[in-house]
Amino acid sequence: MKTLNLAHRGFSGQYPENTMIAFEKAYETGADGIELDAQLTKDGEVVLFHDETLERLTNGKGHLTDHTLNELKAYSINCQIQAGLPEQKIPTLREYFDWVQDKNFVTNIELKTATSENIGLEEKVLDLIEDYHLEDQIIISSFHRGNMVRVKRLNPNIQTGLLVAGCNERIIQTTKELGMDYIHPHALCLDEELVEVANSYNLKINTWTVNEKADLEKAEKAGINAIITDFPNRLRKIQEKQSASV
Ligand code: G3P
Ligand code: CA
Numbered sequence: 001m002k003t004l005n006l007a008h009r010g011f012s013g014q015y016p017e018n019t020m021i022a023f024e025k026a027y028e029t030g031a032d033g034i035e036l037d038a039q040l041t042k043d044g045e046v047v048l049f050h051d052e053t054l055e056r057l058t059n060g061k062g063h064l065t066d067h068t069l070n071e072l073k074a075y076s077i078n079c080q081i082q083a084g085l086p087e088q089k090i091p092t093l094r095e096y097f098d099w100v101q102d103k104n105f106v107t108n109i110e111l112k113t114a115t116s117e118n119i120g121l122e123e124k125v126l127d128l129i130e131d132y133h134l135e136d137q138i139i140i141s142s143f144h145r146g147n148m149v150r151v152k153r154l155n156p157n158i159q160t161g162l163l164v165a166g167c168n169e170r171i172i173q174t175t176k177e178l179g180m181d182y183i184h185p186h187a188l189c190l191d192e193e194l195v196e197v198a199n200s201y202n203l204k205i206n207t208w209t210v211n212e213k214a215d216l217e218k219a220e221k222a223g224i225n226a227i228i229t230d231f232p233n234r235l236r237k238i239q240e241k242q243s244a245s246v
Helices: 020-028 069-073 093-100 121-131 145-154 169-177 192-200 213-221 232-245
Strands: 004-008 033-040 046-048 106-111 138-142 159-164 182-185 204-207 226-229
Touching: 004 020, 004 106, 004 232, 020 033, 020 093, 033 121, 046 093, 046 121, 093 106, 093 121, 106 121, 106 226, 121 138, 121 145, 138 145, 138 182, 145 159, 159 169, 169 182, 169 192, 192 204, 213 226, 213 232, 226 232
Parallel strands: 004 033, 004 226, 033 106, 106 138, 138 159, 159 182, 182 204, 204 226
Antiparallel strands: 033 046
């Protein structure tokens, strides 16, 4: 089975992360899908943004969760990564779904919360997925076990993956016991033994974040479900070369 090429925060190696242009460019470059980060605004809207605070990525200041959607939409995303790009705003999940709904494109939604306290993000994300009938194209992930348990309880049919920075058999077993479909280990943990153990628990692997050519080639050969990369163009090239040689 082909390993999926998932663009991390969109095509973030060349475009501003978690923006509509980064998602569109990932699609155009031939990625199979994207990974994005979801958070709740002060007034309960789901927006796509990685950091807790606005300074690194926008011309705004302070915590994202202290701002309403209208306030956030007044800010511009920093686009220094590439000259000449059109102005980008923080997208909502709804705007993203409007764009993706007619595409055969996988979306890995990471629930980006500070803790596993229930702030209602899971429910809002799941409601939107159901409104757009995108259940079959979505994988929800989080580093917080509590978030993932809530997702499975609210909708057992949604595919889920637990994000882990380190990995061993005990963590794989716990991930399976939590009812997850996938484990999302950091790429540094990825080796043959991990793949074997995950397979023995019938748990598929989506690894992050693999960017260098040699690492992408190695991960591509590991027989896993997906590689999450800032450079979907590099992985695409490797996969094309490999399928041409078969
Ligand atoms: O989902 C994989 C990866 O995105 C997790 O880390 O910090 O890039 O959101 P981060
Ligand atoms: Ca993420």
